[in-house]
Amino acid sequence: MPDFKVKVPFFDAAQLYSANKAELDGIVLKVLSDGAYINGPEVGRFANQLADYLNVNHVIPCGNGTDALCLALMALGLNQGDEVIVPTFNFIAAAEAVAFLGLTPVFADVSPEDFNITAKNIEEKISNKTKAIIVVHLFGAAADMEPILTLANQHQIFVIEDVAQALGSEYNGEKLGTFGAIGCTSFFPTKNLACFGDGGATFTRDQFLANKLKMLANHGQQKKYDHQYVGVNSRLDTLQAAILSHQLAQLDVNIEKRIALAQRYNEGLKSLDIGISVKREYTKHSFNQYCIVLKSSRQRDQLKAYLADQDIATMIYYSQPNHLQQAFSSLGYKVGDFPVAEDLCGTVLALPIAHLSITQQDDVIAHINAFFANA
Incomplete structure (x- = not known):
């Protein structure tokens, strides 16, 4: 550890x-x-x-x-x-x-890749x-x-x-x-x-x-x-x-910093059995969020809790798909209507990327690898 x-x-x-x-x-x-x-x-x-x-x-x-x-x-x-x-x-x-x-x-529904x-x-x-x-x-x-x-x-x-x-x-x-x-x-x-x-x-x-x-x-x-x-x-x-x-005036420079950090995440997490952010050939991805996809909601929640114990904050995007929100219950959607979105809501975890230093990122990568090594 x-x-x-x-x-x-x-x-x-x-x-x-x-x-x-x-x-x-x-x-x-x-x-x-x-x-x-x-x-x-x-x-x-x-x-x-x-x-x-x-x-x-x-x-x-x-x-x-x-x-x-x-x-x-x-x-x-x-x-x-x-x-x-x-x-x-x-x-x-x-x-x-x-x-x-x-x-x-x-x-x-949405694509499971991007x-x-x-x-x-x-x-x-x-x-x-x-x-x-x-x-x-x-x-x-x-x-x-x-x-x-x-x-x-x-x-x-x-x-x-x-x-x-x-x-x-x-x-x-x-x-x-x-x-x-x-x-x-x-x-x-x-x-x-x-x-x-x-x-x-x-x-x-x-x-x-x-x-x-x-x-x-x-x-x-x-x-x-x-x-x-x-x-x-x-x-x-x-x-x-x-x-x-x-x-x-600083937007493009800041986006390039996010892209570089995303590449470091990809490299640092590539040996793990998780989904990492996909970059399509037609897109310049600005990584407003950097998300990984875990195998289950249980694994996602365990990793989130473990990182919180290490003083590393993460975010869940999104905990419930829109079609299952109470606000839209009158439209008659039900569980199972959009399986990709429903699965992503239970497995996606966003890692810190905004204003992140290399030292901080190395800490995040090290702790995620440690979590899986001891799972």
């Missing part, structure tokens, strides 16, 4: 600040002194910078990632009862946005009521977009991309979030591109959708007191936009 212990948090939000304290202090103080706390110039500046980064025409910031999903669905003009296909192995936000707007979430929804998963769930698909690029890995887009075009279905965990990831050399009608993201502090609170954005190449998204996020206004739609009030604070501009 390793005879050393290093405290390894799963995520250390304060580290992001302490590593860039001088620059961030100056950014925050400038916004505070200028006094333009709502829709200050930093918001438009950040939107333009992110649009350049993604190579899209329009970025529309908003209050958070769930708002971004709601705004995207609202902009597409769907009607109550229309069906939207969403992966069941995922955080609830996508399905929640669908249901909140009076649409019907139709769940689909945990993403596939064209085959989607095709099995298409009906004459299907109007959209939300493709969630999970953990930083790209879903295989080409066959999904082909299928969507055949059935005249909108594609929304959720890149909350995958901003900066790529598919065949192009940034994720730019393939569908609308891309959505969150800037929650644990994301690849993170602010110091809540924030989100939608992005599109379509001028009409961009105009509609801007109005919907601002009470449906075309101009002050001229309301074209019933909208919402969803804004990115000036302070968060200023911080995000600073973080965006």
